[in-house]
Structure formats: structure tokens, C-alpha cells
Amino acid sequence: MAEAVPTFGKPWGSLQPSLSQAVLDAVASLGFEHMTPVQEATIPAFVQNSDVVVEAATGSGKTLAFIIPVLELLQRRKVKLAHSDVGAVIISPTRELAKQIFDVLDEVIRLTGFEYKPHLVVGGSSSATNTADEISQMKELGPDILVGTPGRLEDVLCGRLKHGKKTKSGTITASGGVRGRPSASASKLEVCVLDEADRLLDMGFEASLTAIFSALPKQRRTGLFSATMSEALSQLVRAGLRNPVRVQVQVRDKNGAGDERRVPSTLSIRYLVWPPDRKLAQILRFIQNNEPQKYIVYFSTCAAVDYFFKLLQRVISPRLTNFAGSKKALKEERERLKKYFDLDFPVSVHELHGQMVQKKRQATFSAFTAIPPGEAGILLCTDVASRGLDIPDVDCVIQWDPPTDPKSFAHRCGRTARAGRSGQALVFLNPGSEETYVDFLELRKIPMSPADYLWQNEDGGITTETPEGAQVSGRFSDDGDESNAVLSDASNSKDDGEDGEDKGESEQKKKKKRFSSLHIKYPDDERSDRLLDLMRDIIATDRSIYERGKLAFVSFVQAYSKHEATYIFRQKELPIIEVAKGFALLHLPSMPELRGRPTGRFVRYEIDTDTIPYVDNKRETQRLAKLEAAQKEKKEARQHKAAEQQSEEKKKKKKKPNNTNAWSEAKEAKERARERKLKRIKKRDAHATLEETRLLEKIDDPQLREVLAKDPLLAKRMMSKRDKSLQDIKLMAARQQAKASSKQSTQSTQSTQSLEEVIENAKKLRRSKRASSDGSSDSDSSNEDGWEAEARKEKIRAIMAKKTKRKRFSFNPGFSDEEAENEE
Numbered sequence: 001m002a003e004a005v006p007t008f009g010k011p012w013g014s015l016q017p018s019l020s021q022a023v024l025d026a027v028a029s030l031g032f033e034h035m036t037p038v039q040e041a042t043i044p045a046f047v048q049n050s051d052v053v054v055e056a057a058t059g060s061g062k063t064l065a066f067i068i069p070v071l072e073l074l075q076r077r078k079v080k081l082a083h084s085d086v087g088a089v090i091i092s093p094t095r096e097l098a099k100q101i102f103d104v105l106d107e108v109i110r111l112t113g114f115e116y117k118p119h120l121v122v123g124g125s126s127s128a129t130n131t132a133d134e135i136s137q138m139k140e141l142g143p144d145i146l147v148g149t150p151g152r153l154e155d156v157l158c159g160r161l162k163h164g165k166k167t168k169s170g171t172i173t174a175s176g177g178v179r180g181r182p183s184a185s186a187s188k189l190e191v192c193v194l195d196e197a198d199r200l201l202d203m204g205f206e207a208s209l210t211a212i213f214s215a216l217p218k219q220r221r222t223g224l225f226s227a228t229m230s231e232a233l234s235q236l237v238r239a240g241l242r243n244p245v246r247v248q249v250q251v252r253d254k255n256g257a258g259d260e261r262r263v264p265s266t267l268s269i270r271y272l273v274w275p276p277d278r279k280l281a282q283i284l285r286f287i288q289n290n291e292p293q294k295y296i297v298y299f300s301t302c303a304a305v306d307y308f309f310k311l312l313q314r315v316i317s318p319r320l321t322n323f324a325g326s327k328k329a330l331k332e333e334r335e336r337l338k339k340y341f342d343l344d345f346p347v348s349v350h351e352l353h354g355q356m357v358q359k360k361r362q363a364t365f366s367a368f369t370a371i372p373p374g375e376a377g378i379l380l381c382t383d384v385a386s387r388g389l390d391i392p393d394v395d396c397v398i399q400w401d402p403p404t405d406p407k408s409f410a411h412r413c414g415r416t417a418r419a420g421r422s423g424q425a426l427v428f429l430n431p432g433s434e435e436t437y438v439d440f441l442e443l444r445k446i447p448m449s450p451a452d453y454l455w456q457n458e459d460g461g462i463t464t465e466t467p468e469g470a471q472v473s474g475r476f477s478d479d480g481d482e483s484n485a486v487l488s489d490a491s492n493s494k495d496d497g498e499d500g501e502d503k504g505e506s507e508q509k510k511k512k513k514r515f516s517s518l519h520i521k522y523p524d525d526e527r528s529d530r531l532l533d534l535m536r537d538i539i540a541t542d543r544s545i546y547e548r549g550k551l552a553f554v555s556f557v558q559a560y561s562k563h564e565a566t567y568i569f570r571q572k573e574l575p576i577i578e579v580a581k582g583f584a585l586l587h588l589p590s591m592p593e594l595r596g597r598p599t600g601r602f603v604r605y606e607i608d609t610d611t612i613p614y615v616d617n618k619r620e621t622q623r624l625a626k627l628e629a630a631q632k633e634k635k636e637a638r639q640h641k642a643a644e645q646q647s648e649e650k651k652k653k654k655k656k657p658n659n660t661n662a663w664s665e666a667k668e669a670k671e672r673a674r675e676r677k678l679k680r681i682k683k684r685d686a687h688a689t690l691e692e693t694r695l696l697e698k699i700d701d702p703q704l705r706e707v708l709a710k711d712p713l714l715a716k717r718m719m720s721k722r723d724k725s726l727q728d729i730k731l732m733a734a735r736q737q738a739k740a741s742s743k744q745s746t747q748s749t750q751s752t753q754s755l756e757e758v759i760e761n762a763k764k765l766r767r768s769k770r771a772s773s774d775g776s777s778d779s780d781s782s783n784e785d786g787w788e789a790e791a792r793k794e795k796i797r798a799i800m801a802k803k804t805k806r807k808r809f810s811f812n813p814g815f816s817d818e819e820a821e822n823e824e
């Protein structure tokens with residue numbers, strides 16, 4: 001059932017089937033004369049035993065759209081519930097929302113006079129004892145309706161896990177688990193409601209929900225409620241609901257005309273595309289420019305909330321308790337701040353995020369809700385407070401940056417303009433691809449229009465007029481071109497050309513203007529810069545803010561990469577230096593995201609960060625003591641290192657002469673070895689000479705002796721016992737010598753000739769010997785030639801050998817082998 005309905009519907013009494021009188025009286029006591037469209041469409045279907053899936057804008061009255069059917073269905077039961085039986089379960093993703101639903105339910109029950117006992121079942125107890133106490137209290141009470149978060153409801157309805165481990169998503173780990181007894185019985189349950197159902201799945205509660213469903217009877221009514229639906233939710237609908245009635249409430253403008261939208265028609269959403277270092281000044285100017293009202297400012301991380309909470313507390317309401325200095329100094333600081341932020345009404349600052357303990361969260365929520373008219377309040381929070389929270393009279397929602405989950409955008413804005421009241425929302429976008437976010441939301445039926453940039457005059461007054469002569473210095477974006485366009489052309493002419501123009505053309509124009517700001521040079525806002533300088537001065541006096549600032553910036557940059565719409569929020573295009581300036585950082589932290597970015601535009605605050613004190617005296621004393629100890633330790637470590645280095649050097653020095661000794665020793669050893677070798681050579685030479693002399697002495701023939709003396713090699717060969725053929729030569733030579741002595745011949749030549757003859761004869765003799773042994777008489781001239789050549793070679797080798805040092809002892813051991821070869 002999809003219906004297009006106006007903002008308010010029919011009177012409560014017109015509903016069919018009609019509601020019980022007690023319920024009608026209760027809504028009348030609440031001051032609600034008419035149903036809202038979602039109530040009008042949902043209550044009859046739910047009461048008539050249909051499962052329902054309801055999608056309606058924020059603040060449209062969904063809570064009563066399920067609370068009333070829950071009470072009516074329980075009223076229609078014929079059998080009363082036993083003490084331990086639960087008749088209805090309402091599941092919510094966060095504790096705050098569960099508490100809020102519980103409060104509305106409790107109030108309506110009180111007003112109806114029904115005797116149902118509601119009970120709140122949420123996590124957050126700090127100890128097991130507390131949990132045990134809660135369970136025993138619950139058992140004693142015997143509640144009929146449970147309102148809670150999935151994890152704790154699972155414990156109550158399925159039994160608490162005694163052994164084993166539950167994972168974040170509620171499943172039990174492989175080690176298995178043993179559950180205790182359930183604290184309440186759901187076997188008679190009539191109705192189960194899942195509020196912010198898509199969020200329940202987004203937060204990973206699927207396993208817990210499955211466990212809870214398994215403990216509920218199949219014959220029950222189930223209702224899913226949310227302002228946004230997702231594909232996962234459709235799956236859950238298919239799995240857990242039977243023939244559900246779908247209620248989708250479409251919102252049109254106040255006259256019931258125009259385009260369908262997903263946000264209330266009374267909500268005006270604006271965006272501001274400016275460099276991110278102007279956000280803080282814009283927020284303060286926005287507060288100053290309006291009547292006292294309630295603001296919610298959303299940040300993407302807990303650390304950012306924590307930091308800006310501390311900083312704004314100091315800026316907006318500096319007190320002696322959060323100020324390190326004298327009364328006079330505090331007065332002076334207040335005066336300085338007044339120049340940039342001057343209000344004639346009180347403003348309180350509050351924080352709410354998931355890392356705060358439950359008690360503090362609840363206290364903040366109550367304090368912010370209780371801000372009286374005429375006072376302003378700023379609640380800084382994360383998306384923990386984006387869903388379902390019904391804080392009365394929130395006039396404006398500001399988003400420091402768009403949410404990582406685009407679905408949260410409508411929920412954040414929906415904290416204002418609730419139940420027909422008007423409200424404003426403002427979102428800051430960085431120039432560049434983030435401007436596409438406007439079209440992205442338009443496609444999701446969330447229309448936005450551009451906001452005015454607020455300037456501050458020297459007298460402190462706020463204006464939308466760009467100051468005359470505002471300097472346009474440098475280009476903001478690292479990627480932009482050098483176009484001379486000035487932002488005022490785009491931002492301050494948001495309504496230009498709208499009237500009387502064709503819509504399509506106007507859309508084109510709007511888009512063109514938006515994207516043109518990519519290349520726009522932004523006029524300097526000196527007062528915004530001076531305000532940031534003042535913030536830095538403040539931070540430099542308060543260590544707790546300084547430390548939070550670094551964490552906040554790092555967490556912000558890291559969260560930026562987690563945006564689901566990655567094509568819009570590109571880490572590379574994030575103007576990170578301007579973001580750091582906007583966080584009023586004293587210096588840039590070292591982080592990978594800053595690598596390769598031009599950091600020249602960031603001016604480091606001149607301070608030794610060790611000197612930044614904590615305002616809290618006790619903490620500062622502890623820090624100083626720690627610092628001193630650390631410095632002492634550092635000094636000692638330095639001294640120790642220096643001493644180590646010295647001893648190392650000493651050792652090296654000692655080793656050096658040792659090394660020289662070793663080297664010289666080696667040199668000496670080498671020298672000695674060489675000498676020994678030379679000695680050996682000499683000895684061998686002497687021995688060889690002695691040998692030669694002895695051999696020569698054995699030769700009787702003086703001529704031969706003379707020849708052989710000149711050719712020691714030949715002599716050696718002739719004398720060698722191994723060389724039989726040469727022995728023969730010797731004998732032959734002796735015989736020839738004897739014959740020749742009788743003949744007359746010239747002495748010098750004859751002796752040589754006779755030697756040649758001797759050799760020739762020896763050859764002949766050998767040939768004849770071989771021939772006789774072989775039985776062959778063939779002479780072999782080639783053999784003769786080979787022999788001669790060999791003899792000559794031998795002589796040359798000997799001469800060569802003479803030339804070397806080792807001529808006398810280095811007879812080539814292979815020579816005889818070679819000769820033997822030739823012999824063969």
C-alpha cells in the first residue's frame with residue numbers, strides 16, 4: 001500500500017477498526033488531535049493482524065504508529081499473560097533510542113491506565129554483577145513488554161551465554177557456547193517491532209535478530225519501521241514476515257504539490273561549498289546571526305566530537321575552571337574572543353558519542369533536552385544520535401562533513417523539523433568532487449539549495465555581503481586551474497535566473513555554477529583566519545585540547561576514506577591542508593595521507609610542544625614528573641650510548657696495532673718462506689752442479705766432456721740411467737773416440753764433427769738394432785728426421801731452460817715421456 005498523503009491526516013476517532021477509548025483518551029491527553037499520515041495508514045493494518053513494513057520520513061510519528069497497535073493487540077488477547085510471559089518486544093539499534101521509545105510507551109500506558117509492565121533492556125552495564133542484578137529485577141517485575149537493543153534482548157529471551165564467546169555480530173564462536181535459562185518466556189508473544197530496522201542490519205545485528213526470532217512463536221505480528229529502506233531489509237522482510245502490508249508515506253510540499261521528497265516538507269536543507277578552514281567561523285557566525293536556539297552539529301568520528309567540544313567550551317564559555325591563568329588573563333581572553341563571537345544570550349556546549357559511558361550519554365541527552373527557551377545550546381555528536389532521537393525544539397542541524405553512510409544524511413537532518421515544525425539543516429562541502437553530493441541527494445529525493453557565506457565586519461556584525469576589496473589570493477585547490485573567477489559570483493547569487501526560466505535550463509545553470517567553483521579562487525576571510533589564530537593560541541595553553549586535536553584530525557582523515565560514496569569523497573581530492581587549518585592544528589602530524597602533499601600553505605605554530613601544559617594542576621604535575629623521568633632516561637640512554645661508542649672506538653684502536661702486527665708478521669713469514677725457497681733452489685742447484693760434475697768426470701773423452709760441459713742437458717740425458725739409448729751413445733762415443741784418436745784432424749771442428757758422427761753412428765746402430773729386433777731392414781728417413789728434429793728441439797729447450805732460474809733442476813718430467821713417445 002503506497003500512499004501520497006499530506007502532512008497531517010484524519011482525527012483519531014475516525015480510525016476503522018476504532019481504537020479503545022483508553023487509547024483515544026491518551027492521545028488526546030498528549031495534545032494530538034489528528035493522526036499523522038503514517039499513523040493513519042499503519043495502525044489499522046497492524047491492529048488487524050497484518051505484518052507491516054513502514055517507510056516514512058523522519059519525525060512523521062512512527063513511534064506512536066507501532067506503540068498504539070502493540071497496546072491494542074495485547075488488549076485484544078483473551079488469555080492474560082503469565083508473570084514470566086512477555087507479550088511484545090520492541091527492538092531498537094541504540095540505547096538512546098530504546099530509552100526514548102520506552103519513555104513514550106511508559107507515558108502512553110500511564111495515560112491509558114492499562115496495567116502493562118514495560119521494561120527497558122539495554123546493554124552498557126559495566127559489570128557482570130550489575131547485569132545479574134538487572135536480570136533478577138526483571139524477573140521480579142515480570143514485564144509484559146520489553147524494549148531494548150538486540151544483544152541484551154537475545155540474552156533475556158534466548159538465555160545468557162555462560163560459556164563460549166559471542167562475536168560482535170552476536171554469533172557464538174566455534175568453541176561453541178552454553179546458554180543459561182532465558183529470563184523471560186516469549187512463547188505467548190503477540191507482537192514484535194523492529195524500529196530503524198535497516199540500521200539494525202547495518203550495525204551487524206542480523207545474527208542476534210535471527211536468534212531472537214527463533215525464540216518467538218510463529219503466530220505473531222511483526223512490524224518493521226524506518227525512514228530509509230535497504231536491500232538487506234528487503235531480504236529480512238522476505239525471511240521473517242508473512243504477507244506484509246507495505247506503507248510508504250510520500251512527502252510533498254506544504255500545498256501537497258511538487259516533487260515527492262524523502263524529508264519533511266518543513267525542513268530546508270542548504271549546502272555551503274567553501275574551503276574547509278572556514279567551517280568553524282561559519283558555525284559561530286551562524287549562531288551569532290540567529291535567535292537563541294538549539295543546534296546539533298554532526299562529525300564523522302568520536303575523536304572529532306571530543307576535540308571540538310573541548311575547544312568550543314573554551315571559546316564559547318571560558319571559565320576559571322577550564323582556563324590556565326589569572327582572572328585578569330581570563331578577562332582579556334574573553335575580550336579578544338568577543339571580537340569574533342559576541343552574543344547577548346547564554347550558549348551551552350554538549351557532546352554525545354558512542355565512546356562515552358551510558359550514564360554520561362544519558363545525562364548529556366537530558367541536559368540538552370532541558371535547555372530553556374531564550375538560551376542556545378550546541379550538541380556536538382556522531383551518528384549515534386542521528387537516528388530516531390526525538391529532541392524537542394531542535395532548530396538547526398549542521399553537518400561538519402557529510403555522513404559516511406548516505407542514508408544517515410536524512411536521519412541527521414530529521415532531528416529538526418519534526419511533526420510539522422519547521423527546521424533548517426546546513427552541510428559543508430569541499431570544493432571539487434564533493435559538490436556532486438548535491439545531485440546525489442537530489443536523486444534520492446532530498447533536495448538542497450546553496451547557503452550564503454557569512455562575513456563578519458570589523459565591528460563584529462554579520463553580513464552576507466562580500467567585503468569590499470576582499471583579496472583573492474592563491475588558488476585553493478591543488479588541482480584547480482588559474483582561472484580568475486571569484487566565488488562571490490557563484491555563492492551569492494543562488495536565486496539568479498530561477499524566475500521565469502525553463503526548469504531544465506535552470507538546473508543546467510545550477511550545475512554549471514557548482515562545478516565552476518572547482519576552479520574558483522576564494523576571497524580571503526581575514527577575520528576567519530584571525531579567529532583560527534586565536535584558537536591556536538588557546539590550544540597552545542591547554543595540552544588536553546592540543547592532544548585531542550591531533551587525534552581528531554587523524555581520525556577525520558581516516559574516516560574520509562570510509563565514505564560509501566567513494567566516487568564523491570575521494571581521499572586524493574581532500575584538501576587536507578585546509579582541513580588541518582580548519583582543525584586549528586599547531587603542526588601537521590606525520591601520517592601517510594600527508595605524504596606527497598604540498599604542505600607549504602600550512603604555517604607551523606612556533607612552540608616547543610613539550611611546554612604545552614595541562615590546565616588541571618594534578619595532571620600537569622604528573623606529566624612534568626613523567627617528562628623529567630623520560631628526559632633523564634633519554635639522557636642516560638644517550639650517555640650510555642656515548643660510552644658504548646667510546647669503548648667501541650677504543651677497542652678498534654687497540655685492534656689496529658694488532659692488525660698491523662698480524663700483517664707485518666704475515667709479511668715476515670712470507671719473506672722467510674721466500675728465503676727458504678731460495679735456499680732450497682740454491683741447494684738443489686748446487687746439488688745438480690755437483691751431479692753434473694760427477695757425471696762429466698766419468699767421461700774419459702776430454703772432447704766429449706768439453707761438449708757435454710757446454711750442454712749440461714745433453715750430459716744429463718746421456719748419464720741418465722733411464723735413458724738406455726743414450727748410454728749406448730756414450731759407449732759408442734767412447735769407442736769412436738778411441739778410433740778417432742789415431743787419425744789426424746783439426747781439433748776444434750773435429751771434436752764437433754766427431755760428435756756429430758758419434759750421434760750419427762749411434763742412430764745407425766740403433767736403427768740396425770731395431771731392424772734386427774723387428775726383422776725388418778727398412779730404413780726410415782722420417783724417423784731420422786724426427787730424431788734430429790727432436791735433438792734440436794731438445795737443445796733449444798735446454799737453452800730456454802738455461803735462461804730460467806730453475807734451468808738446472810727443472811728437467812721437464814714430461815720430456816722423457818715425450819721422447820719415449822717419439823722413440824716408439
Ligand SMILES: Nc1ncnc2c1ncn2[C@@H]1O[C@H](COP(=O)(O)OP(=O)(O)OP(=O)(O)O)[C@@H](O)[C@H]1O
Pocket residue numbers: 031032033034035036039056057058059060061062063064226227387388389390414418419
Ligand atoms: N499525531 C501526532 N500529532 C502531533 N504530533 C505527533 C503525532 N504523533 C507523533 N507526534 C510527535 O512527532 C514527533 C516525532 O515522532 P516520532 O519520534 O515518532 O517520529 P519518527 O517518525 O519515529 O521519527 P524518526 O524517523 O526520526 O525516528 C514526536 O515529538 C511526537 O510527539
